[in-house]
Amino acid sequence: MTVTMATLTNTEVEISDESLDELRAAVRGDVLTPGDAEYLRLRPPYNAMHPGKPALVVRPTGTADVVSAINFAREHQLLVAVRGGGHSIAGLSSVDGGLLLDLARMNGVDVDPEARTVRVQGGALIGDLDHETQAFGLVAPSGIVSDTGVAGLSLGGGEGWVRRKHGMAVDNLLAAQVVCADGQVRTASADTNPDLFWALRGGGGNFGVVTSFTFRCHPVGPTVAFAGVFHPVEDAENVYRRFRDWAATAPDEVSALIGCTTLPPSEHTPPEIHDTPFVVTGAVYSGDPDEGMRVLQPLRDIGTPLVDISGPLPFSGVQSAFDEFFRRGTLRSYWKATYVEELTDEIIDILVTKARSRPSKRTFVVTFLMGGAINRVGVEETAYSERSANWMVSMDGNWDDPRDDDKVIAWVRGAWAEVHERGTGSLYLNFTGVADEAVTVGVESAFDKANLQRLEEIKAHYDPDNFFRRNNNILPASYGSRD
Ligand SMILES: Cc1cc2nc3c(=O)[nH]c(=O)nc-3n(C[C@H](O)[C@H](O)[C@H](O)COP(=O)(O)OP(=O)(O)OC[C@H]3O[C@@H](n4cnc5c(N)ncnc54)[C@H](O)[C@@H]3O)c2cc1C
The missing domain is CATH 1.10.45 (Vanillyl-alcohol Oxidase; Chain A, domain 4)
Structure with a gap:
């Protein structure tokens, strides 16, 4: 039986059984079509808006399989999607009718504790990475939800809880192994193919399939000082201003955020915030936990919180604290982020107004304190180039009902535009939704x-x-x- 597949030229091509058998013979991992039971058990992408229906899935076990899949796709001119962790907000984790290269089985992580480096395969999740690095009291900077893929996050920038002390994920990349469109396997590092290395540090999945990354690690954890303070959204004006003023003098060890949303009841969160719109301040201190709790104390002294869950916590616990609210394939998401030099009173007023008019409970208006180590890297040192802003603002539209698509997307665009026109003019591609836009948007x-x-x-x-x-x-x- 042949398989009809989408091509690079928006046409269709019939792939014969013989061709598929040749691919199966070349690949150690899985070659799946929609009729296979295993196809239905694939790890789904995060964004329920974009499940995708690939006509063919290759789940490689290593670089050799990736080379075979890329050569096969190129020879047949197939449209290809590469899935690392599957957390693309833009819905780029899959493809309709094309070939999905799902790297889920390539999730190996190998720490060199003496050199303080880690080698990570292209399908590993942040949780896989942290699990191994924390065993040595080390961290490779990544993001703040453990189910996100290391690959997509790192190729687009990668900002997490240690960003102001140790930089973005791209700032800690030392080398990558890449299968390029011609099927050649290339090393990219400061010494080998330095142009490719430069491009991978922010340019996303444009240059090939990264089968492994080598990152620099830093001593952080296993325990870190953590602040998590929840206030009623009615107090948002005061909380935002006090947070902003405290952040202005915070040392690089502090990475922090402030945001407004509503969460459903959960046994893992305090009842005071269940189904209650709140503004939360969150921070992690990359250093001595006792000193960290002293530095974070002013955040805990703001106003009268609904609840304060701050305290020394395992770093791995902080990294998975939000996981249950972002389960794969459950939420529809459309996010847009932008950068501002300073969090002015005017911008705070916009954020607070938007926070109170969110189009769905789960929509999250979130502002990240940036700066520190991130801004000590030159604009042209890496492809990722926002090195002046002290803040990133993201309008994270999250909702359940497809009938709300237009409403939430329009709200996100409008809210984002009001902040964007007051910002540096750049935006963060890792937080870019794609609905009716082309994939070049942003x-x-x-x-x-x-x-x-x-x-x-x-x-x-x-x-x-x-x-x-x-x-x-x-x-x-x-x-x-x-x-
Ligand atoms: C719940 C949630 C939390 C998030 N938190 C953060 C955060 O804290 N910090 C942050 O910076 N970002 C965060 N993000 C955004 C995240 O960085 C991007 O969505 C990123 O693209 C996800 O990478 P992935 O590998 O999981 O996604 P995928 O959907 O697998 O891939 C995303 C893109 O990267 C490409 N790609 C993936 N793997 C490879 C590879 N091995 N080689 C080449 N190209 C590849 C894909 O082709 C696609 O274009 C979050 C996203 C979600 C949904």
């Missing part, structure tokens, strides 16, 4: 102009036919002007 403003030009040139070199296009897509320079 790319132009995500990067410094010179960086985007360089990315387009590197894309033209390594992927001149834009084979890797299910991503925040950077067009090859050879495609000509964007205008």
Whole structure:
């Protein structure tokens, strides 16, 4: 039986049984079509808006399988999606009718405690990474939900609870192994293919399939000082201003956020916040936990909280604290983030107004304190180029009912635009929703102009036919002007 598949030229191609058998013979992992029972058991993507229905899934066990799958797809001109952790907000974790390269079985993590480095395969989740690094009291900077993929997060920037002390994930990348569109396996590091290495640090999945990353690690944990203080949303004006003023003098050890949402009842959260709109301040101190609790105390002294869950906590516990609210395949999500130099009173007033008019309970208006180590990296040192803002604001539309799609998406766009026009002009591609937009949405403003030009040139070199296009897509320079 043949399989009908989507191609790079928006046509369809019939893939014969013989071709599939050849692929099966070449691959040690799984080659699945919708009729296979295992197909139904695939780890679903996060965003319920974009489940995708690939005509063919390859689940490689290693780099050799990835090479076979990429060569197969290129020879048949197939549309390909690469899934690392499957947490793409933009819905780029899958593809309709094309080939899904699902790296779920490639989740190995190998720590070198002496060198303080870690090698991570391209399908590992943050939880896989933290589990191994924390065994040595180390952390490789990543994100704050343990079910997110290391790959997509790191290729787009990667901001987490140690960002101001140790930088973004991209700032800690030392090397990567990449299967490029021509099927060649390349090492990317400061010494080998340095242009590819530069592009991977912020340019997303545009340049090939990263089968492994090597990151620098830092001593953090196993216990860290954590602040988590919940206030009624009615007190938001005061809480935002006090938080902002405290943050202005916070040392780099502090990575913090403030946000407004409503959460359903859960045995893991205090009853005081169940189904109650709240504003939460959260912070982690990357250093001595006792000193950290002293530094975080002013956050706990703001107003009269609904509940304060602060205290020394295992780093791994902090990393998985939000997991249950972001279960795969449950929420529909459309997020848009932007950067602002300072959190002015005017911007706070916008955020508070938006927080009170959220279109769905689970929509999250969240502001991350950036700066510190992030801003000590030069704009052109990595493709990721927002190195001046002290804050990132994200409008995270999350909802259940497909009938609310238009309403929530319109709200996110409007709320985001009001902050964006007061910001640095750049945005964070890892938090970019895609609904009726093209996959190039946001790319132009995500990067410094010179960086985007360089990315387009590197894309033209390594992927001149834009084979890797299910991503925040950077067009090859050879495609000509964007205008
Ligand atoms: C609940 C939730 C929490 C989040 N928290 C954070 C956070 O704290 N900090 C932060 O910075 N971001 C965060 N994000 C955003 C996250 O970084 C992006 O959604 C990221 O793209 C997810 O990566 P992934 O591998 O899980 O996703 P995928 O959907 O698998 O991939 C996303 C993109 O990366 C490409 N890609 C994936 N793996 C590879 C690979 N091995 N080689 C080449 N390309 C690849 C894909 O093709 C796709 O374009 C969060 C997202 C969600 C849904």
